[in-house]
Amino acid sequence: MSDAMNIAKAVSKQEAWSRPQWLQQWQQAGLDRFRETPWPTRKTEHWKYTPLKSLTGIDWSLPEPKTSVADGIRFDDWNAIRLNIVNGELQNPGDLPTGVSLVRLSECNQEQAERFLAALEASRNDFLFDTANQAFIQDAYWLNVDPNTQVQQALHLNYVTDGDDVLSSSQIWINLGVGAQVTVVETFSAGEQGRCLVNANTAITLADNARMTHYHLMLEEGDAHHIGRVTAELQRSAYLDSFHVGIGGVLKRKDIRVRHCGEGAELRLNGVYLPKGAEIIDYHTCIEHEVPHCTSEEIFRGIISDSAKAVFNGRIHIHKDAQKSLAEMNNRNLLLSDQAEIDTKPELEIYADDVKCAHGATIARLDDTQLFYFQARGISRAEAEVMLSFGFINELLDSLQDEAVQNLLRPLLATLFAHQRSELTRHLL
């Protein structure tokens, strides 16, 4: 049982909720598992480099219903459909495009509920925080895109957490029918009120020939923790382009797991993490090539400043029958200070004999020759460092499909290196 995290207050609140009995039972099962799961320590393989001390000794509660909250993230000049999920609860969604529907788990009929729960079961990782998610979500949402529907407007899931010592849990399942196509942006931000733990799960399932562009941007600053997972299952010739950003907060940990379940599936999985101060950001990724003829391309880059810490664990698993797999993973890290730390571990596990796989990880500082080139052209050392650091991740931003997302991220990330000194970023923006 996990005593380390005090959840008594949260439990008593949760017990008072009114919901269908089957849902109550399912959540109770989550709570039971939570109590049986030991607290992850340095000896727990998956949490070895990720200290969780900042979560202990706090009386975690569940959020109060909110009438007004922080606005979250807004995109300029983009006609995306904005869906606000405040403290784990979906606000009035308004009109959705034809072929797109949103179903609440609490309102499912029996057949829907069975399908929904089966999808959630399939995405479980049984980490402690996964069991907590099951126990404490106020509801779960099923975003469905009908077969052969090409959704023109992007869907923006604007997650906002607001409260003090609150545990804010969310679970969304995004399901694309055969040949469906959509762009989904998930942004996470926190109000300025106080300490929070965001426990956010995203499950994605893509049927044959479905195509999805996905952004998962963890942008909470201040006294925020964020732990959760993104899972995806790709059927025949499905395509997923998933881009991740981790900045700010006390601690961030995301487990990303993608399964190639149908031949010809394609994955592009990129991300950047930029911890500063004493922040910790941890990405664990795992790509399962279960069938032949699938490809995955993965690039993660990190810039670690001050005494911050980053963890990257990238696993690619090629199953025995997954011949003709093509998998590439690359992780590059830039350390901006002597106290900064990165623990990076690429893992390739290959059981098929006719595959093409490559992986690499590097750790470096800013390059003296490049810095001198800037200075020899009159640019100050300080501005050169900012431009060069930003350039390191800008290569990935340049490859994004949506200009609106680039326009949101560029200033947000550039200013991180400049310590709010706008004269150092003026040539980037």
Add this chain to the structure above:
Amino acid sequence: MLSIKDLHANVEEKSILKGLSLDIKPGEVHAIMGPNGAGKSTLGNVLAGREGYSVTGGSVQFNNEALLDLDAEERARKGLFLAFQYPVEIPGVSNMEFLKASVDAVREANGQEPYSSVDFIKLAREKCKAVNLPADFLKRGVNEGFSGGEKKRNELLQMMLLEPTLCILDETDSGLDIDALQVVADGVNALRSPERSFIVVTHYQRLLDYIVPDYVHVLADGKIVKSGGKELALELEKDGYRWIAGESA
């Protein structure tokens, strides 16, 4: 404009420049030639203020200021320009961003208003044309994936935009075919003016057919062992550097 007196410099504890003296007046073009390892590139890097090159003796006056007291970026802002032998690739930073940052920094230091983005883009495109680089090179990462000739033309583009008073060309001819050499030389010649001086560092005489110097100096073992007019370069081409060692010994 530039006066180097008895300059001594080390690279990683190794003594490279051993008492080099040189005077350059406005508008003059000086070629520095010499065998490999003589200290030619070191001279350019020391003058530009690169880290790792430590001056152990002597002085350098640049427009009546002690050059060696200045940081690399201050030297550039005061009109010193080093065209690199191997221009650095900087992926993720666009050529346009880099050029604008550079020109803004130099103009600001000289009390001039920065260009507006629109004006600058116009100007940069114009200069691109002058050095025969397609305008889309402005959008690419700095020198990223450029050929040898394109990198050198990009250096020339920077030179044109910054309008320095002293240009140091470090082995600008290396890695260039005749056509590329011609383009770069034409660019340099177009920049020659009574106020602007050049130090052309080269191993081969070939470049000096295109950029005709006022003076030629032979650098050997860290100092200038012989100076003369442009005809000295032809002698070197004919007889090589071997005789220098004999004569100076």
